[in-house]
Amino acid sequence: MLSSLSKIALLSVLSIDCAFAAGGRVLRRAPSKSSNAIVQLFEWPWDSVALECSTLASAGYGYVQVSPAQEHIQGSQWWTDYQPVSYKLVSKRGDRSAFAKMVQACNGVGVGVIVDVVFNHMTAGSGSGFAGSTYTKYNYPTAGYTSSNFHYCNGNSASDISNYNNAYNVQNCELVGLADLAQEQPYVQQVIAAFLNDLLSLGAAGFRIDAAKHMRDADIASILALVNGTYYDTQEVIYGNGEAVNPSQYTTTGDVMEFRATTAAQACFLGRDSGGIAKLVTPTPMGSASPWGFVDSSIANYIMANQDTERSGSSLNAQSGNNVYVLSAVFMLGFNYGTPTVYSGYDYNNNYDAGAPQNSTGYTNQVTCGSNGWRCEHRIQAISSMVAFHNAANANGSAPLTNIQTGTNQQIAFGRGSIGFLIINNDNQVWSNTWTTSLPAGIYCDIIHGCAQAYNVSSDGKLSASVASRDALAIYIGAPSTTSATSAVTTTPATSPTSASAASSVARSSSSSARVVASSITSPTTSTTSTATSSSTTTTSTTPQAPVSTAATITFSPTANVGAGETLKVVGSISQLGSWAPSSALTLSQSSGNSWTLTVTLPPATSFEFKYIRVSNGGSVTWEDGSNRVYTTPNAGSSVTLYGTFGSTTSGTSAVTGASGNSPTTTPSAAPTTTTTPASVSTAVTVTFTTTANTASDESVKVVGSISQLGNWAPSAALALSRSSSNGDWTLSTTLPPNTYFEYKYIKVSSSGSVTWESGSNRIYTTPNAGSSGTLSGAFR
Incomplete structure (x- = not known):
C-alpha cells in the first residue's frame, strides 16, 4: 500500500x-x-x-x-x-x-x-495479506486476478479519479491509488x-x-x-x-x-440550518421527492x-x-x-x-x-x-407521519398513525405542552427513560407532559403500560451532565474504502431465569430502611402469577433491597388475585436496579426474565408507586406526590441498559481508576458516577484521585459491589469549588465477580 x-x-x-x-x-x-x-x-x-x-x-x-x-x-x-x-x-x-x-x-x-x-x-501496493496470501498491486494469485483484470483509465497506465463530473473517470480510474477491478x-x-x-x-x-x-x-x-x-x-x-x-x-x-438524510439531520440538530429540527418534519417532511430530492x-x-x-x-x-x-x-x-x-x-x-x-x-x-x-x-x-x-x-407497513406539532424550531412532536408518538426537545428550555395524538385513550410509559414514568392519553387523544431540555419522550402501543399515570411531570434528561463539547474537526473525506479495523467484545453477564437455594424465605428482611423524614416512600405494585407454596419478593442493587442477595429480599403481600404490594422507604435521589423473584417454601428462587428494572427515587418526602408485571423488563410509575420535583439529579446520557446478574455483595470488587489530565495548580481530579459509591452524580460526593506522577497521571483504588453496572465521568474541581466535566459520552463499566479486580484507564476528555 x-x-x-x-x-x-x-x-x-x-x-x-x-x-x-x-x-x-x-x-x-x-x-x-x-x-x-x-x-x-x-x-x-x-x-x-x-x-x-x-x-x-x-x-x-x-x-x-x-x-x-x-x-x-x-x-x-x-x-x-x-x-x-x-x-x-x-x-x-x-x-x-x-x-x-x-x-x-x-x-x-x-x-x-x-x-x-x-x-x-x-x-495499492504489494506484500503479504493477513492470511499469508502474497500479492502485487495488479496480481492476486489467491483471488485469481492478473493484471488483465483491472482498469487502466490513462491508456496503458492507471491514474487516480480526478473528475467527479465525468462518470468514466469516477468508475474506471483508481480510488486513491487502489487497483480498480x-x-x-x-x-x-x-x-x-x-x-x-x-x-x-x-x-x-x-x-x-x-x-x-x-x-x-x-x-x-x-x-x-x-x-x-x-x-x-x-x-x-x-x-x-x-x-x-x-x-x-x-x-x-x-x-x-x-x-443526504444524515447530513440534513446534522445541520438541523446543530442549528446550522436556520429551520432547526422543525425543518425535518414541516412544511414537507424530510425525504419527499420535492423539495428534498432524496431517493424514495x-x-x-x-x-x-x-x-x-x-x-x-x-x-x-x-x-x-x-x-x-x-x-x-x-x-x-x-x-x-x-x-x-x-x-x-x-x-x-x-x-x-x-x-x-x-x-x-x-x-x-x-x-x-x-x-x-x-x-x-x-x-x-x-x-x-x-x-x-x-x-x-412498521409492523403492518410503515405507519404514516401524523399530528406534526412544533414549539420553537428545535422542538418537534409527531405521531406514527395510531401506533406511537414522539416528542423531541432539542432546545435549551423545558417544553411543557398538551399535544394532540392519534393514540387510543390509555396509560403509556415513556420508553426513552426505561418506562420510569407513565403518561395518560385522554379519550380525545390529548397528551400533557413537560420534556426536559435536550431530551425526548416516546410512547407507543405495545410498550409496557401501567394503571396510573402522571399528566405533566418533567422528564429526567437522558443526557450527559456535562456541557456541550465541540464536534469533530477532522477534515471531510469523500469515501473510506481503505480504512477500518476489527474489534472484540466480552458481553456483560446477563440475567437468566434460574433456580437457586435461598438461606431464608419465611421472614421479611431486616435490611435497615432510611429514616422517613429524609427518605422517599416507594410502593412496589406488580402483578404476578405465583404458584402454590410461593411468595413474591423484590431484590435489588442497593442495601435496602438486599444488594442482590435473595436471602435479604423484601417480601410483598398479595393484595388481590395476581396483585402484590409492598411499601418501603428508600434514600432520595438514588438510582437503583431491581427484579422480582418467586421463592418457594423449599427455598428455591426463580428470577424474572429480561433486563433489570431501573429507577431513580424522587426527592425526600415524596412518594411513588412502581407498577409492572413479573417477567416484563420495565416498570411504569404513578405520579410523584409530596415534595416538589422529580429526581433532583440529572440522569447522565442514556447508556446501554446492561443486565447485571444479581449476586451477593458479601465480598467487594477492587476497581482502580487511572486517568491523565492537565490540571491547573489549584485543581484536583475526581471521579463521579451513577451509583451511591461514586456519589450518584453529585460532584460534592465525588471521589478524589491522587496525583501519581508529574506527567498528569492520577489514580484511585476503591471497592465497589460485584456484578454491578454503572456509568461515570472524571471531573476537575478547583480550590474554589468550580467543576469542569469531561466531554463526550459517559464512561460505562460492569464490575466483575466478587473478589476480582479491574483497572479503568483513559485520558480526561
Missing part, C-alpha cells in the same frame, strides 16, 4: 438488497421483516458479535452489519480491512470457522448478518459472485457493497444476477451536487445509502453515522454536544424514512487512522462495552428503546 494512503480517507459502501426466485430476479427494497433496523457493529470481531446478538434480538434489532470478512492487507489502521487481498474468510475479526459460528449464533436468535463486502478494487469482465463477475455465494452459503443475510458509486450499476446488476438465494443488500453511493454519478442511478440494484423511502438506507462520517465531520458523532447524537438517532428510529442503521463504534481520540484494540498476533481484542474505548451506542437506552418503537410503527 502506498504510504500516502495512511492520511487519505477511502470510500465504504453498503450492499444492495436483491433476491432471486424461480422465474427471475426479485428485487427486495428492504429487509423483509418489520424488525428491519440494522446496527453496524464497526470492527467487532466475530466472537464478540456472536455474544452480542442475543442482546440485539432482545432490543428488536433485525440485522447486524459487520465489517469485511475477506482477507485484507496487514496493518493496525482500521482502513486496512478495505484493501482486499483475496476472498479467503480470514481477517482481524477471525477465521472462517469463527465467522460461520457467529452467523449461526445470530441467526439462531433471529438477527440476520449483513456483511460489508469490497469488490470495487483490491490494494474491471467488473464488466465476465470472469471478474464470476469470481465476485462466487465470493458472495460463499457468504450466503454460511447463512449471511445480505451485503453492504463498498464503493458502489465507483462501479457501473449495470456491472453490479450482472454480478448479482449470478448470486443464488435471497438476501438484502444496500449500496454506498455518496451524493455530490452536480456530479455525474448519483444515488438515483442505483435504485434498480438494491437499497441506497441516502447520506422504500429504497433508502438512512444511517445515523458511519466510520467515514464520524471522522470526517459529515455527520453527528459521539463528540457532538448537547446530546444531539442520541437525539438524532431517536429521530431516525421514530421517523418514517428509509431503513435505519444505528452506528456503534469506538473512541479514536481524533486519530483518523486509529484501529480497534489488537493483540500481538494482529487479531482484534474482544469487546467490553465501556472499556478500551468501545462506546456501544446501540445499547444506549434511548436508542435501543426506539428500535422497538420503530418495529411497532
Whole structure:
C-alpha cells in the first residue's frame, strides 16, 4: 500500500438488497421483516458479535452489519480491512470457522448478518495479506486476478479519479491509488459472485457493497444476477451536487445509502440550518421527492453515522454536544424514512487512522462495552428503546407521519398513525405542552427513560407532559403500560451532565474504502431465569430502611402469577433491597388475585436496579426474565408507586406526590441498559481508576458516577484521585459491589469549588465477580 494512503480517507459502501426466485430476479427494497433496523457493529470481531446478538434480538434489532470478512492487507489502521487481498474468510475479526459460528449464533436468535463486502478494487501496493496470501498491486494469485483484470483509465497506465463530473473517470480510474477491478469482465463477475455465494452459503443475510458509486450499476446488476438465494443488500453511493454519478442511478440494484438524510439531520440538530429540527418534519417532511430530492423511502438506507462520517465531520458523532447524537438517532428510529442503521463504534481520540484494540498476533481484542474505548451506542437506552418503537410503527407497513406539532424550531412532536408518538426537545428550555395524538385513550410509559414514568392519553387523544431540555419522550402501543399515570411531570434528561463539547474537526473525506479495523467484545453477564437455594424465605428482611423524614416512600405494585407454596419478593442493587442477595429480599403481600404490594422507604435521589423473584417454601428462587428494572427515587418526602408485571423488563410509575420535583439529579446520557446478574455483595470488587489530565495548580481530579459509591452524580460526593506522577497521571483504588453496572465521568474541581466535566459520552463499566479486580484507564476528555 502506498504510504500516502495512511492520511487519505477511502470510500465504504453498503450492499444492495436483491433476491432471486424461480422465474427471475426479485428485487427486495428492504429487509423483509418489520424488525428491519440494522446496527453496524464497526470492527467487532466475530466472537464478540456472536455474544452480542442475543442482546440485539432482545432490543428488536433485525440485522447486524459487520465489517469485511475477506482477507485484507496487514496493518493496525482500521482502513486496512478495505484493501482486499483475496476472498479467503480470514481477517482481524477471525477465521472462517469463527465467522460461520457467529452467523449461526445470530441467526439462531433471529438477527440476520449483513456483511460489508469490497469488490470495487483490491490494494495499492504489494506484500503479504493477513492470511499469508502474497500479492502485487495488479496480481492476486489467491483471488485469481492478473493484471488483465483491472482498469487502466490513462491508456496503458492507471491514474487516480480526478473528475467527479465525468462518470468514466469516477468508475474506471483508481480510488486513491487502489487497483480498480474491471467488473464488466465476465470472469471478474464470476469470481465476485462466487465470493458472495460463499457468504450466503454460511447463512449471511445480505451485503453492504463498498464503493458502489465507483462501479457501473449495470456491472453490479450482472454480478448479482449470478448470486443464488435471497438476501438484502444496500449500496454506498455518496451524493455530490452536480456530479455525474448519483444515488438515483442505483435504485434498480438494491437499497441506497441516502447520506443526504444524515447530513440534513446534522445541520438541523446543530442549528446550522436556520429551520432547526422543525425543518425535518414541516412544511414537507424530510425525504419527499420535492423539495428534498432524496431517493424514495422504500429504497433508502438512512444511517445515523458511519466510520467515514464520524471522522470526517459529515455527520453527528459521539463528540457532538448537547446530546444531539442520541437525539438524532431517536429521530431516525421514530421517523418514517428509509431503513435505519444505528452506528456503534469506538473512541479514536481524533486519530483518523486509529484501529480497534489488537493483540500481538494482529487479531482484534474482544469487546467490553465501556472499556478500551468501545462506546456501544446501540445499547444506549434511548436508542435501543426506539428500535422497538420503530418495529411497532412498521409492523403492518410503515405507519404514516401524523399530528406534526412544533414549539420553537428545535422542538418537534409527531405521531406514527395510531401506533406511537414522539416528542423531541432539542432546545435549551423545558417544553411543557398538551399535544394532540392519534393514540387510543390509555396509560403509556415513556420508553426513552426505561418506562420510569407513565403518561395518560385522554379519550380525545390529548397528551400533557413537560420534556426536559435536550431530551425526548416516546410512547407507543405495545410498550409496557401501567394503571396510573402522571399528566405533566418533567422528564429526567437522558443526557450527559456535562456541557456541550465541540464536534469533530477532522477534515471531510469523500469515501473510506481503505480504512477500518476489527474489534472484540466480552458481553456483560446477563440475567437468566434460574433456580437457586435461598438461606431464608419465611421472614421479611431486616435490611435497615432510611429514616422517613429524609427518605422517599416507594410502593412496589406488580402483578404476578405465583404458584402454590410461593411468595413474591423484590431484590435489588442497593442495601435496602438486599444488594442482590435473595436471602435479604423484601417480601410483598398479595393484595388481590395476581396483585402484590409492598411499601418501603428508600434514600432520595438514588438510582437503583431491581427484579422480582418467586421463592418457594423449599427455598428455591426463580428470577424474572429480561433486563433489570431501573429507577431513580424522587426527592425526600415524596412518594411513588412502581407498577409492572413479573417477567416484563420495565416498570411504569404513578405520579410523584409530596415534595416538589422529580429526581433532583440529572440522569447522565442514556447508556446501554446492561443486565447485571444479581449476586451477593458479601465480598467487594477492587476497581482502580487511572486517568491523565492537565490540571491547573489549584485543581484536583475526581471521579463521579451513577451509583451511591461514586456519589450518584453529585460532584460534592465525588471521589478524589491522587496525583501519581508529574506527567498528569492520577489514580484511585476503591471497592465497589460485584456484578454491578454503572456509568461515570472524571471531573476537575478547583480550590474554589468550580467543576469542569469531561466531554463526550459517559464512561460505562460492569464490575466483575466478587473478589476480582479491574483497572479503568483513559485520558480526561
